[in-house]
Amino acid sequence: MIVGVPKEIKNNENRVALTPAGVAEMVKRGRQVYVQENAGIGSGFSNEDYLHAGALLLASIEEVYGIAEMIIKVKEPIEQEYKLVRKGQILYTYFHFASSEPLTNAMIESGAVCLAYETVELDDRSLPLLVPMSEVAGRMSVQEGAKYLEKTYGGYGVLLGGVPGVPPAKVLIIGGGIVGTEAAKMAAGLGADTTIMDVNLKRLRYLDDIMPANVKTMMSNEYNLREMVKNHDVIIGAVLIPGAKAPKLVTRDMIPTMRPGTVMVDVAVDQGGCFETTKATTHDNPTFVIDDVIQYCVANMPGAVPRTSTLALTNATLPYALQLANKGWKQACQDNMPLRKGLNVVDGKVVYEGVAEAFGLPYTPVDSIL
Numbered sequence: 001m002i003v004g005v006p007k008e009i010k011n012n013e014n015r016v017a018l019t020p021a022g023v024a025e026m027v028k029r030g031r032q033v034y035v036q037e038n039a040g041i042g043s044g045f046s047n048e049d050y051l052h053a054g055a056l057l058l059a060s061i062e063e064v065y066g067i068a069e070m071i072i073k074v075k076e077p078i079e080q081e082y083k084l085v086r087k088g089q090i091l092y093t094y095f096h097f098a099s100s101e102p103l104t105n106a107m108i109e110s111g112a113v114c115l116a117y118e119t120v121e122l123d124d125r126s127l128p129l130l131v132p133m134s135e136v137a138g139r140m141s142v143q144e145g146a147k148y149l150e151k152t153y154g155g156y157g158v159l160l161g162g163v164p165g166v167p168p169a170k171v172l173i174i175g176g177g178i179v180g181t182e183a184a185k186m187a188a189g190l191g192a193d194t195t196i197m198d199v200n201l202k203r204l205r206y207l208d209d210i211m212p213a214n215v216k217t218m219m220s221n222e223y224n225l226r227e228m229v230k231n232h233d234v235i236i237g238a239v240l241i242p243g244a245k246a247p248k249l250v251t252r253d254m255i256p257t258m259r260p261g262t263v264m265v266d267v268a269v270d271q272g273g274c275f276e277t278t279k280a281t282t283h284d285n286p287t288f289v290i291d292d293v294i295q296y297c298v299a300n301m302p303g304a305v306p307r308t309s310t311l312a313l314t315n316a317t318l319p320y321a322l323q324l325a326n327k328g329w330k331q332a333c334q335d336n337m338p339l340r341k342g343l344n345v346v347d348g349k350v351v352y353e354g355v356a357e358a359f360g361l362p363y364t365p366v367d368s369i370l
């Protein structure tokens with residue numbers, strides 16, 4: 001199997017799908033790996049690092065798509081790449097098909113085998129290739145919250161951890177899943193007085209058991225939320241209802257009740273956001289202000305830390321990539337149920353029900369093509 005790693009060309013995408021360590025693992029197993037020149041630069045990996053690991057370098061993206069039987073990427077192909085994808089070629093990357101009809105149609109027409117990171121699913125229904133990015137965003141949310149609390153950024157001017165004799169800042173985290181848990185660990189580690197709210201009592205019990213003493217838990221409901229937002233310095237939105245838009249939990253009328261200089265970080269922005277006032281922002285211009293309250297709503301937070309994000313992502317994607325490269329997609333998906341769930345579009349057929357439903361396309365059960 002010939003593996004190809006193109007340089008990401010989506011705006012501001014600095015991650016790369018395979019690190020030199022990943023290349024070395026592939027090469028050790030007898031695979032040939034072609035990496036596009038400078039593919040790793042944004043994540044701190046030089047061309048020499050790849051050569052040293054056993055990769056062969058190619059100058060252009062056309063050459064990589066032209067030679068590879070399996071393409072490993074980070075983001076979904078963008079329009080310029082559609083024509084490069086070949087029939088029978090394996091594409092292993094984030095796709096988020098349901099949010100783009102043109103992409104879905106292009107991949108159907110290509111006849112490629114599209115394995116989407118975001119639908120690889122373990123028996124416990126967790127999504128192992130989404131978790132690393134939630135971990136990054138969760139940890140980053142506190143870092144960003146702390147930054148915008150500084151006076152120069154328009155914040156209330158408090159230090160998250162306080163100092164001896166001065167109480168710490170108060171951090172409210174709405175949603176105690178992956179993002180919320182990682183946010184709580186960071187906030188607590190910095191000494192903040194932290195509260196996690198969730199609707200899942202079992203989850204709250206678990207968090208109460210494992211979190212340090214400066215983390216409290218509270219049931220999430222409108223009454224409690226209305227009270228809590230009044231006196232917190234950083235409010236982090238981290239809820240998810242799988243397959244649905246995020247519920248608008250912090251409403252517009254709650255904002256005037258907050259202290260001026262409060263910072264709201266809506267990590268759930270990629271699902272529409274859990275604050276009524278959320279609108280997606282970018283790393284170039286991450287915040288806006290409503291009633292003296294700062295809102296940070298960057299939809300691809302991990303993009304700011306591509307080195308960490310690349311390492312976190314590839315730690316999770318590489319084991320599946322190795323199976324695909326060693327066995328071919330059919331055998332790998334027959335042997336590995338979580339990976340099988342990653343199949344979305346194969347040889348012109350939509351084999352993931354949610355994608356077929358999203359665009360009213362015919363659905364072919366995945367088992368029938370294996």
Ligand SMILES: NC(=O)c1ccc[n+]([C@@H]2O[C@H](COP(=O)([O-])OP(=O)(O)OC[C@H]3O[C@@H](n4cnc5c(N)ncnc54)[C@H](O)[C@@H]3O)[C@@H](O)[C@H]2O)c1
Nearest residue numbers: 133134137175176177178179198220239240268299300301
């Ligand atoms: N902005 C970014 O860059 C970025 C990066 C990664 C993830 N995300 C997003 O962050 C969000 C959270 O992801 P996750 O991996 O932590 O999800 P998760 O499923 O692990 O956790 C979600 C939690 O929200 C809780 N919840 C549901 N309804 C709630 C309510 N009404 N009040 C309080 N809690 C409620 C659930 O019980 C669950 O514990 C998702 O929307 C995800 O797409 C954004």
